[in-house]
Amino acid sequence: MKVLGITGGIGAGKSTVLAYLSKKYRVRVIQADQAAHVLEQPGQECYHRIVETFGKEILSAGGEIDRRLLGNIVFSDKKSLEELNDIVHPAVREYIIQEIRQERLAGTAPFIVLEAALLIEEHYDEICDELWYVRTGEEIRRKRLMASRGYTAEKAGEIMQNQLSDALFLKHCQFVVDNNSDFIENTYGQIDRGLVEHGFL
Ligand SMILES: CC(C)(COP(=O)(O)OP(=O)(O)OC[C@H]1O[C@@H](n2cnc3c(N)ncnc32)[C@H](O)[C@@H]1O)[C@@H](O)C(=O)NCCC(=O)NCCS
Ligand SMILES: Nc1ncnc2c1ncn2[C@@H]1O[C@H](COP(=O)(O)OP(=O)(O)OP(=O)(O)O)[C@@H](O)[C@H]1O
Structure with missing residues (x-):
């Protein structure tokens, strides 16, 4: 079962394509x-390590990681x-490999699509x-x-500043879906053609 990776910068339309x-x-x-x-939920190892690193200030009243607060810290400071x-990321990678393994065993889908802003x-x-x-x-x-x-x-x-440049995305990807048009059918048409031309269907 093939795996198609979908990537692009924030707000490019990855979820829409998915x-x-x-x-x-x-x-x-x-x-x-x-x-x-x-993996950032309470009880998970990542949760504990994140709280250890960034302090209890990033927790909500209910003890969960407040993603907005954590985002404010990390997106304004490269080291954080x-x-x-x-x-x-190592935990996310392991999780994804397991999910792919399970899907291959189940064998019900025509192919798998993996989406991440940071695929490259x-x-x-x-x-x-x-x-x-x-x-x-x-x-x-x-x-x-x-x-x-x-x-x-x-x-x-x-x-956006913390993500790859357009040139690097272009360099590493085998197919480009142009999603600039507000007429979403344009985007869907490119996907349909790409899947046939690239042997996913
Ligand atoms: C910093 C966090 C808590 C902010 O959460 P929040 O709910 O506000 O944003 P959300 O997760 O929807 O992310 C918004 C967008 O930011 C971008 N983004 C997220 N994490 C990263 C990152 N580590 N580096 C660059 N861009 C990122 C993506 O385009 C993403 O779609 C969250 O993004 C996070 O836990 N990031 C670390 C995990 C990660 O790297 N995920 C991305 C793919 S592995
Ligand atoms: N062709 C389009 N025309 C108009 N609006 C669009 C189009 N494609 C996506 N959008 C809108 O743009 C916004 C961002 O799209 P989407 O959430 O799919 O991006 P994303 O790449 O998944 O973002 P993120 O990196 O945060 O995960 C959404 O509100 C979506 O409905």
Whole structure:
């Protein structure tokens, strides 16, 4: 069972692409962000290490990691982001490998789609048969994130600064899905063609 890696900067439209793939082709979707969310829950080893590193100030009243507070710290300080990545990423990788193994055993999906903003930095190309880049200009991404998630331009910009450049995404990916158009059917059409041309269907 093949694994297709979907990557791109924040707000590029990765989740939108995944939703389409899941609905139309019934693929199995695995998201690194969601794996990280699970592994940051109380009781998990990552949770304890994050609290040890960043202090109890990042906890909500209920004792859970307040992701907004943690995000404010790590996205404005490279060293803190590296510390968080060092804690979370090995566990996320292991979690994802297990999920892929289980899906292959179940054998029900036509192929697996793995989504992560950091597929390239975290060397997920070793796990994926191919990497696809969802490519959307920074200005359009900023506008969509401000409209849909209430991000400030500053917050979106801070996260973008911690991600790969367009040139590096292009260099490492085998197919580009251009998601600049507000007419989403344009994007869906590229995906349909890409899947056939690249042997996923
Ligand atoms: C810092 C955290 C707590 C902020 O949580 P929050 O709910 O506010 O944001 P969310 O998880 O939805 O992330 C928003 C976007 O930021 C970007 N992002 C997240 N983590 C990172 C990172 N380590 N480096 C660069 N960009 C990142 C992604 O584009 C992501 O979609 C959270 O992002 C986190 O735990 N990050 C570490 C895990 C991780 O690296 N996940 C990304 C894939 S492995
Ligand atoms: N072609 C499009 N036209 C208009 N809006 C779009 C388009 N594609 C995505 N969006 C909107 O842009 C926002 C960001 O898209 P999405 O959540 O899919 O990005 P993402 O790459 O998954 O983001 P993140 O990196 O945070 O996970 C969403 O509100 C989504 O509905």
